[in-house]
Amino acid sequence: MNPQSSPRLTHLALHVVDMDACVAFYRDYCDMRVCHERSTAQQRIVWLAEPGREQDFIFVLMDGGRDLQLPDDDYRHFGFALPSRAAVDEIARRAKERGELVWPPRDEPYPVGYYCGLRDPNGNYVEFSYGQPLGPGAAQ
Structure with missing residues (x-):
């Protein structure tokens, strides 16, 4: 595959229970910043990025999620x-x-x-x- 036409990972999208708490967590620990935010009648969506990477890689947070309740020995991260x-x-x-x-x-x-x-x-x-x-x- 041509490197210029290869797929490139640009974002991860997550449904979250508490949008404000998740935004604060990634701001405080990861220095990520809100680079886009919008709301519809059904949903709030926030894009977070590391400074300078706003067009490279982002987390998309969407409300309406559930707590994952992962066990301590589950290493997905x-x-x-x-x-x-x-x-x-x-x-x-x-x-x-x-x-x-x-x-x-x-x-x-x-x-x-x-x-x-x-x-x-x-x-x-x-x-x-x-x-x-x-x-x-x-x-x-």
């Missing part, structure tokens, strides 16, 4: 890279205080690296890692 182990530890500390920490910081062999996991307000798991071959810390 959204992954965010951080610039250091200390940054992973800081997010884990904040999440523990708020009751949102699912996986305390841990080291795993390459390519997993150092990571922790949080539960967002809708029950999705969100991993914060350092030392994976993706994003900040990949060169180390």
Whole structure:
């Protein structure tokens, strides 16, 4: 397939129970910002993006969802890279205080690296890692 005609991942769309709580979670932990918002008679839709990536990759949040109730050993998640182990530890500390920490910081062999996991307000798991071959810390 021609690279210029290959499909490219641009967004993930999630139904959520509490839109404001989910927006606040991704703003506070992931530094994502609202880049588009609209409401219809039936639904509120919010697009979130990392600064500078508004035309590259977004989360689309739509109200009307259900809490996922994932067990702690379910490892499906959204992954965010951080610039250091200390940054992973800081997010884990904040999440523990708020009751949102699912996986305390841990080291795993390459390519997993150092990571922790949080539960967002809708029950999705969100991993914060350092030392994976993706994003900040990949060169180390």
